[in-house]
Amino acid sequence: AQSVTQLGSHVSVSEGALVLLRCNYSSSVPPYLFWYVQYPNQGLQLLLKYTSAATLVKGINGFEAEFKKSETSFHLTKPSAHMSDAAEYFCAVSEAGNQFYFGTGTSLTVIP
Amino acid sequence: EAQVTQNPRYLITVTGKKLTVTCSQNMNHEYMSWYRQDPGLGLRQIYYSMNVEVTDKGDVPEGYKVSRKEKRNFPLILESPSPNQTSLYFCASSSRSYNSPLHFGNGTRLTVT
Numbered sequence: 001a002q003s004v005t006q007l008g009s010h011v012s013v014s015e016g017a018l019v020l021l022r023c024n025y026s027s028s029v030p031p032y033l034f035w036y037v038q039y040p041n042q043g044l045q046l047l048l049k050y051t052s053a054a055t056l057v058k059g060i061n062g063f064e065a066e067f068k069k070s071e072t073s074f075h076l077t078k079p080s081a082h083m084s085d086a087a088e089y090f091c092a093v094s095e096a097g098n099q100f101y102f103g104t105g106t107s108l109t110v111i112p
Numbered sequence: 113e114a115q116v117t118q119n120p121r122y123l124i125t126v127t128g129k130k131l132t133v134t135c136s137q138n139m140n141h142e143y144m145s146w147y148r149q150d151p152g153l154g155l156r157q158i159y160y161s162m163n164v165e166v167t168d169k170g171d172v173p174e175g176y177k178v179s180r181k182e183k184r185n186f187p188l189i190l191e192s193p194s195p196n197q198t199s200l201y202f203c204a205s206s207s208r209s210y211n212s213p214l215h216f217g218n219g220t221r222l223t224v225t
Binding site for chain 1: 154
């Protein structure tokens with residue numbers, strides 16, 4: 001079974017600062033990788049997904065993630081945080097479109 | 113509109129009283145699953161289904177049942193709920209094709225007293 005590790009259960013950044021949320025996965029084969037965002041009292045929405053076409057993936061709301069096979073990482077970044085980015089973020093891995101495995105989530109706080 | 117619909121959104125019940133949380137998707141997805149979300153533990157999979165009449169246990173199946181009689185519906189059944197099943201529950205579906213993401217419902221917040 002896969003495992004997904006998100007370092008930092010809580011991350012705080014100032015408005016306008018760089019956002020970096022870390023995700024590492026365990027896999028011996030190329031996985032399917034996703035980032036989801038959960039706003040308060042809502043379900044999870046897809047932020048972005050990795051495709052083998054490019055290692056740098058762009059998602060919605062200015063977020064992007066870089067796939068680094070050598071580091072088994074898929075960290076999420078945004079150059080400039082906005083207040084509306086405050087939410088819970090989950091990294092997920094799937095095996096051939098079947099089982100999905102989630103990290104424990106990172107709560108992002110944006111300080112005005 | 114493509115969506116996963118869960119009902120109810122909120123449910124308060126007592127220990128031992130059977131309940132069902134419904135989940136329906138209109139995207140003709142083969143794969144459906146249930147998760148529970150608890151603080152500090154992220155999402156943990158309860159059960160999943162690859163297709164009609166095919167269900168499998170996830171990581172935390174104890175105390176839950178599911179059925180998949182139709183492709184669009186995947187109800188979660190708690191035959192004798194206990195307080196440790198108080199949680200936020202999510203249903204999700206996927207097409208199982210390459211790189212297909214999960215589509216989530218809005219969640220059901222269950223409280224068992």
